[in-house]
Amino acid sequence: MAHTPFRVDVLTPTGELFGGEVEQVSTRTVAGEIGILAGHAPLLGRLEPAELKLHVSDGDVKRYVQIGGYVQVAQEGNVLLLVDEAFPVEEYSVEDAKQRQEKAATRLAACDEGTEAHRLALAAKQRADALVRLADRL
C-alpha cells in the first residue's frame, strides 16, 4: 500500500545521510517507537539508539542504526532528523557495541556520584546498553 510521500532529511555532523521523499519513517524516541507518515503532527523529540527505517517505497527500505539525536516534524510536514552518529545496518557489530559498553562502564566507574560527569557517563552507558540490546532486534 502506497502512502503519500513527504520530504525527509537526515543530517549528521559529517554530512547528509539521506535527503529525499519517503513514505514512512520509523525510529525511536525517548517516549518509544514512533512511525511517521505524511501529515504527522508537529513534533520535536530526542532519539534513542535504535534502528532507523526510511520507507522510500514498498520494496525499498533504507535501514540505518542511529546512536542519538533529534527528530523534528515541521509545521509544513517536512521531517528533519539530526543524528550525531548513524551508519547502515550492515555495519552494525555486536563486538563494537560491547566494546563501547565496556568503555562506558569504565568511565562511569571513574566518576563520583552526583556530579555532572557522572550524569553524562551514565547517559553514555545507557546508550551503549541500548546499542547492545539492539543486536536481537535487527
Next chain:
Amino acid sequence: MAQRDVKNRIGSVQNIRKITRAMEMVSAARLRKAEERAASLRPYADALRKMTRQAAQAAGSGELQAQPVLQTHEQEQTVGLLLVTADRGLAGAFNSQILRAGLQRAAELEADGKSVRWYATGRRGLSSLTFRNYEVAASYTGFTDAPNATHAHEIAEELVGAFVDQQIDRVEIIFNHYVSPLVQEVSRQTLLPLSKAEVEVEGDPAADAAPEATAGPKALVEYEPDPAEILAQLVPEFVEVSLLRALLESAASEHGARMTAMRSASDNAGEVIDNLTLAMNRARQAEITQEIMEVVAGAEALN
C-alpha cells in the same frame, strides 16, 4: 669529496625527494577530503540552531539563559586549555606554533593568578606537554587527520562535565584555523562558557520576528521529552559542534601545512641535487686533470 661519495649522496637525496613528493600528493588528496568534511558540518549546525530556537520558545523565557554551559563562573580560578595538534609531525610549524601559543597563554593566565589545566588532542601536543613536565588532565590521540563526531562527543562530554562540576571555570581551545591550503592561523576560542551567539540563529531576522504570526492556525507541537529537557540536551551539543569544527579545521590545516612543508622539502631536495651534481662534475674533472698531469709528468720524465 671523492666522486663516489658525491654520487651516493645524490642517490639518497633523490630517494628523499621521492618520499617527500609522495607525501605532498597524499596530503593534497586528504586536504580535499578534510575541506569537504569541514563544509558539511554547517547544515547540521544550522539545523541544530533552529531546533534549539523552537525548543527555547516552547520552554519559556529564561530557560535558555539558565543552561549551565552558558553560565559564566563568578570566580575564574582554573582555566582549561585544549591544544589541538596533530598525531604526526613533518608539517612545518603546525604543531610548534600551537604549543608556543598555548604556553604563552598559560603564562598570561598564571600572571593573573589563575591556574591552568591542560588538555590535548594529537600525540605531538601530548608528548610536548609531558616532556615539559606539565600534567595533562586528558588527552585524545589517534584521529587528528580525520576526526569525527564521536571524537568530538567524547572530548565535549569530558569538558562539559568538568565545567559544570566547577572543576574548571573556563575552557579555551587553541587550534590552527584553516584559511587556505597555504595559510593556517593560530586561533584561540573560548569554548566554555558557550557564547550565546553560537546558539542563536544567525542573520535570519524574518524567522526571529514573531514566527507565530505567519501562516494560519497551527497544530500543537508534541515534545518528547518536554521542551525544557530537550533544551538541556540540545545546548551542550553546540559545544560539540564548536569542538568538531575546530578539529576539522585543524585536520584540514594539518594536511595543508604538510603539503606545503613537503613541497618545499622537494624543492630543496632538487636544489641540493643540483649543487651535488655540480660538485660531482667538478670532482670528476679534477680527477681527470690530475690523471692527465700525471701522464704528462711521466712522459716528461722519460724525455
